[in-house]
Amino acid sequence: MRLSVRTRLTVIYGGLFLLAGLVLLLINYLLVESRLPDATGFASTQLEQNPAITAQPATPAVPSDGIALRRAEAAEAMTISLTEYRASALNTLLLQSGVALVVAAALAGGFGWLIAGRALRPVHDITTTARRLGAESLDRRIDHEGPQDELKELADTFDGMLDRLASAFDSQQRFVANASHELRTPLAVQRTLVEVALADPAATPELRRLATQLLHTGERSERLIDGLLALARSDRGLAGRVPVRLDEVAGRVLAGTGDLGTELEVALRPRLRPCTVAGDAVLLERLLENLVRNAVHYNEPGGWVTVETGGEDALVVTNTGPEVAAAEIPALFEPFRRHGTERTTANGGVGLGLSVVRSVAHAHGGEVRAEPGPHGGLRITVHLPTSPA
Known part of the structure; x- marks a missing residue:
């Protein structure tokens, strides 16, 4: 059985007090016992000092041995009385x-419980603050007021650590925002230049082939940067939460993925029921887009993808396709890991889709579960805390 620190301190306080009380009681008992007179010696002394106790009127009928017998009886009675006393x-x-x-x-146990609770109150404040901490609540502090003791020093140290963490998170947010702009701008310029070169009627076939390869490479780099930025944004937590209709987001994602499904001969089957969650609409849309696109890409001609919202879990995406062993599923959620390979392959993926899905779900206080699908492929379940509409 696990005992709390407060309980252990109370037991220690009470045990030490009880031990001290037992020692005091033993000493008191020995002192009182030593001060009480011995019954036999006290009786003999009293009879010797007070012979009148057993004295009788002098009569010839009482022999001398009768007086001795009376003295012995008196001594015995006095001894018994003193022993009982x-x-x-x-x-x-x-x-x-x-x-x-x-x-x-x-x-002592009751006062020990109160004193231990008062002494441990700063520790409880630290624990409560640590449990409530998140990327969106790094402004919380303990601000312990009390004497300059070890607990005050611990609380101040914890507050200082939170100040450093808040500064680091602010720096990371600024870096992600700046990196998003600085990385996307040159790629957009590069894509524009390549498209201009492709539109030139005088371009040679070799130049067109090279421009097409550069365009595909640029698109791949853009997807990689978008995935890394989304992963960084979700890993640092949510700055705020708003009600988001997950079924409406899923409808937009399915509408935007329809051309891809038609191109790869994969049918999209929406089963959308109203579902509202609290979170970031952009990140949730990225989660859905990654799941749907992965389900379409890793499929087979004539296959299908089912997207369900509003059930027991917030979102369920099931697809057909190659069979996936259950032992291989955990590795698919690692960055740059895909089924059958650890790096990117020719279908245009960068290996960040499921990593972003897991990170976004965790940022929303949810979780992701994956298992082999009944018709090949995967069945991915995303549990997210629901919110009133």
């Missing part, structure tokens, strides 16, 4: 001291 006094001392010790131990 001594035992009664010691028993009363033990009983009353034991009751007082038990009551005092109970009071």
Whole structure:
């Protein structure tokens, strides 16, 4: 059984008090016992010092041995009386001291519980603050007020660490925003130049072939950058949450993926029921787009992709395609890992789709589960906390 620190401190306080009380009771008992007179010696002394106790009127009918017998009987009666008194006094001392010790131990336990709770309050404040921390709530601080002791030092150290974390997260946010602009701008310029070269009627076939390859390479680089930026954005948490209709987002994604499904001869089967979650609409759309595009790409002609929202789980995407062993599924959620290879391949993917899906789900307080589909492919379930519409 696991005991809390407060309980352990209370037990230690109460145990030490009880031990000290037992030692005090033993010392008190020995002192009182040493001060009470010995029954036999006390009786003999009293009879010797007070012979009148057994004295009788002088009569010729009482022999001298009768007086001695009377003295012995008096001594025995006095010894018995003193022995009973001594035992009664010691028993009363033990009983009353034991009751007082038990009551005092109970009071010590209660005061120990209160004192331990007061002493550990800063630790509870630190724990509560740490549990509530997130990328969107790094402004929380403990601000412990109290004497300059070890707990005050611990709370101040924790607040200083939060200041450094908040500064690091701010720097990361600025870096992601700047990187998004600085990386996309040259790629957009490059794509424009290549498209201009392709539109030139005087371009030779070799130049057109080279321009087409450069255009595909640029598109691939753009997808890679978009995936990395989405992964970085979701990994740092959500700056805010708003109600998002997941079924409407899924409808837009399916409409935008229709041409790709027609090109690869994969049917899209929407089963969209109203579902509202709290989160970031852009990241949730990226999650859905990655799942749907992966399900279409890793499929086979004549296959299908089913997208369900609003059920027991917020989102379920099932597709046909090559069979995937259950042991290989965890590796698919790692960056740059894909079924059958660890790097990118010729279908245009960059190996970040499911990594982004998992990161976005975790940023929203949800989780992703994947299992082999009943008709090949995968069945991916995304659980997200729902929100009132």
